[in-house]
Amino acid sequence: MKIQSPYPSVTKIPTGIRGFDEVTDGGLPRSRTTLVMGGPGCGKTVFALQTLVNGAIRDKEASLFVAFEEDAHQIIANAATFGWDLPALVKKKLFFLDAHLSPEVVKAGEFDLVGMLAVLQAKADQLQAKRIVFDGIDVLLTLLDDPVAERRELYRIRDWLAQTGLTGIITQKVGGSEADQRYGFLQFMVDCVVILQHQVVDGSAFRSLRVKKFRGSGFAGDEFPITLTKEGLQLTNRGPTELQYDVTDERISSGLPRLDNMLRGGYHRGSNVLISGAPGTAKSTLCGLFAAAACQRGERTLYVSFDEGAAQIVRNLRSVGIRLAPHQKSGMLKIYSTRTRGPNVEDQFGALRALVSAHRPRCLVIDPLSALSAKVAHLASADAAQQFLDYLKKEGITVINTSLMDGLNTDEATATGISTIADTWIHVSYIVQDGERNRALTIVKSRGTGHSNQVRELTLSGEGVSITDVFIAQGKVLMGVARWEWEQGEQAAKKRTQVATDLKRLQLQLAQAEAVARLQVVQTEIEARSAEIAVLALATGSASKLLVTDRAVLRKMRHADEEVRVGKPASAKSAAAKNGVTGVH
Amino acid sequence: MGKAKTSKAGLVLRLYVAGSAPNSLSAIANAKAICAEHFSSGHELEIVDLLEYPLRALADGVVVTPTLLRLSPLPVRKVIGNLSDAKQVLLALAGK
Numbered sequence: 001m002k003i004q005s006p007y008p009s010v011t012k013i014p015t016g017i018r019g020f021d022e023v024t025d026g027g028l029p030r031s032r033t034t035l036v037m038g039g040p041g042c043g044k045t046v047f048a049l050q051t052l053v054n055g056a057i058r059d060k061e062a063s064l065f066v067a068f069e070e071d072a073h074q075i076i077a078n079a080a081t082f083g084w085d086l087p088a089l090v091k092k093k094l095f096f097l098d099a100h101l102s103p104e105v106v107k108a109g110e111f112d113l114v115g116m117l118a119v120l121q122a123k124a125d126q127l128q129a130k131r132i133v134f135d136g137i138d139v140l141l142t143l144l145d146d147p148v149a150e151r152r153e154l155y156r157i158r159d160w161l162a163q164t165g166l167t168g169i170i171t172q173k174v175g176g177s178e179a180d181q182r183y184g185f186l187q188f189m190v191d192c193v194v195i196l197q198h199q200v201v202d203g204s205a206f207r208s209l210r211v212k213k214f215r216g217s218g219f220a221g222d223e224f225p226i227t228l229t230k231e232g233l234q235l236t237n238r239g240p241t242e243l244q245y246d247v248t249d250e251r252i253s254s255g256l257p258r259l260d261n262m263l264r265g266g267y268h269r270g271s272n273v274l275i276s277g278a279p280g281t282a283k284s285t286l287c288g289l290f291a292a293a294a295c296q297r298g299e300r301t302l303y304v305s306f307d308e309g310a311a312q313i314v315r316n317l318r319s320v321g322i323r324l325a326p327h328q329k330s331g332m333l334k335i336y337s338t339r340t341r342g343p344n345v346e347d348q349f350g351a352l353r354a355l356v357s358a359h360r361p362r363c364l365v366i367d368p369l370s371a372l373s374a375k376v377a378h379l380a381s382a383d384a385a386q387q388f389l390d391y392l393k394k395e396g397i398t399v400i401n402t403s404l405m406d407g408l409n410t411d412e413a414t415a416t417g418i419s420t421i422a423d424t425w426i427h428v429s430y431i432v433q434d435g436e437r438n439r440a441l442t443i444v445k446s447r448g449t450g451h452s453n454q455v456r457e458l459t460l461s462g463e464g465v466s467i468t469d470v471f472i473a474q475g476k477v478l479m480g481v482a483r484w485e486w487e488q489g490e491q492a493a494k495k496r497t498q499v500a501t502d503l504k505r506l507q508l509q510l511a512q513a514e515a516v517a518r519l520q521v522v523q524t525e526i527e528a529r530s531a532e533i534a535v536l537a538l539a540t541g542s543a544s545k546l547l548v549t550d551r552a553v554l555r556k557m558r559h560a561d562e563e564v565r566v567g568k569p570a571s572a573k574s575a576a577a578k579n580g581v582t583g584v585h
Numbered sequence: 586m587g588k589a590k591t592s593k594a595g596l597v598l599r600l601y602v603a604g605s606a607p608n609s610l611s612a613i614a615n616a617k618a619i620c621a622e623h624f625s626s627g628h629e630l631e632i633v634d635l636l637e638y639p640l641r642a643l644a645d646g647v648v649v650t651p652t653l654l655r656l657s658p659l660p661v662r663k664v665i666g667n668l669s670d671a672k673q674v675l676l677a678l679a680g681k
Binding site: 066097098099101102104105106107108109110111112113114115116118119121122123140143 | 602604608615635636640643648650662670673674676677
């Protein structure tokens with residue numbers, strides 16, 4: 001046998017509060033009651049009112065707001081700090097019931113909310129309202145001053161809500177544990193309980209939100225830091241648990257060609273670059289280079305500084321040849337300078353988020369990010385920086401942030417987790433040597449790009465910023481003047497070697513030339529001798545021939561008979577020649 | 586609920602009730618009793634059923650029931666509850 005739930009499964013209405021709808025997987029339970037509890041100044045009223053305002057604006061749903069604690073005018077006036085335009089909404093979509101009982105009201109016996117609910121019913125029908133808030137129910141309960149009556153009236157409200165189908169939010173102030181016990185049953189009665197807290201941790205105010213109960217629905221039960229921004233309350237929840245964002249192979253210049261080379265082509269678009277280093281190590285200058293290069297490419301850039309005013313940044317960077325003023329004028333660059341005002345990190349990141357959505361930059365500089373992370377007031381706040389950087393990554397914004405630290409192993413880097421979220425980490429340190437201080441730049445890591453492992457010297461001058469090689473000599477890294485001296489020495493030595501080589505070459509060339517000359521003499525001599533030999537051979541050869549010929553000629557002239565020799569007649573000539581030759585001697 | 590008898594006396598009261606809710610019924614009874622006992626010389630008591638005229642209650646700033654308003658003499662006084670605490674009611678109605 002199948003058991004079917006008599007109630008349809010829980011559907012939800014979005015509150016429009018950033019982060020809350022994600023935590024609860026959709027918002028508040030529709031046509032059910034949600035209890036929002038917390039101490040004074042936690043943002044209960046803001047939470048409730050914001051839900052109504054968002055309902056009116058986004059979903060065109062009308063709402064009722066029953067104010068027990070403050071009078072309606074006061075609430076509307078207080079809400080003016082948010083960009084909600086309540087007065088306009090009040091005319092059409094939002095009805096405030098002033099249930100605030102002035103101290104002059106005399107209580108004489110038991111009362112109930114039958115009348116109030118009748119009024120609300122009339123108003124709800126008239127406006128076709130979908131949402132309702134009972135703000136500060138504790139005030140009413142205190143007035144009832146009777147546990148039995150309290151419960152009766154609360155159940156009356158709940159039943160009325162169920163009957164009308166309105167989605168209800170009841171806010172309740174809680175103080176000590178006594179109050180908790182007194183109104184404890186309220187938590188059992190409702191379908192969803194949201195707890196807001198405002199505590200002071202290490203002297204820092206910290207607001208948080210926690211969903212304690214949600215009937216018929218899963219929810220994230222963690223304590224989430226919340227911030228109050230111009231748009232209202234927002235959760236800085238941990239964001240999507242799955243890290244998912246588009247990546248690109250596109251590279252963009254750091255503004256320093258040599259550094260681009262060290263990174264084998266510059267920063268990755270949409271990556272997060274951390275520049276760490278001690279004060280004065282030119283972190284801001286590297287930021288300025290990046291910003292100027294970005295603007296040059298025509299990319300909107302936001303420069304957030306917690307150190308200096310905008311004018312000062314522009315002036316200082318001009319001294320090293322970086323010009324930001326034209327980009328500022330064209331609107332390409334926005335410089336936002338602030339002190340880390342309140343200690344609440346969430347507020348800071350909230351403000352930055354608002355800036356980002358207003359300026360819509362492709363490149364962002366935060367100088368220094370450690371100004372924010374140093375003030376971590378609560379464990380959950382430690383995530384704030386990371387969440388913000390995750391958000392920027394999702395938006396595809398390339399971020400350069402700086403961190404003030406002397407070494408690579410300071411707690412700061414690990415505490416904020418910036419070092420792990422950074423895709424590229426450049427560290428600039430001072431190297432003090434021979435009475436001077438020089439800047440050494442190294443790339444600690446760079447995800448997805450090859451990079452140089454070499455320490456380089458960063459030099460600043462009126463002509464600009466440059467990166468030069470450093471020398472290692474006698475086990476020491478040479479920078480600054482030492483490097484210059486070394487370079488001079490190197491050059492002199494090189495020159496000396498050059499001259500010596502040249503001399504040697506000349507000497508060798510001379511020796512070679514001499515040898516060649518000698519060879520020429522010998523060759524000529526050989527030729528002369530050969531000629532002599534030839535002459536000699538010619539002389540002797542013709543002499544003997546002459547003898548033979550002469551003899552024959554003489555014989556012929558004397559008409560002498562031919563010598564006849566015994567033997568073959570063919571050999572007579574050669575024999576005669578033989579004899580002839582012999583005959584000469 | 587009808588209108589209470591009119592009189593030239595300065596005391597003008599309006600009692601908001603919610604139908605026949607127990608508190609409302611006892612408030613009507615209590616109000617009438619107190620008036621009869623202490624303001625017999627002259628008073629005006631109007632009883633309004635909020636379930637019938639919710640918007641009227643709204644205009645009068647009445648949210649809980651029962652609520653007794655002293656409209657005259659001024660300033661307007663507001664007493665909430667079923668008026669079982671006659672002493673409190675009298676203090677409120679008599680005060681200036």
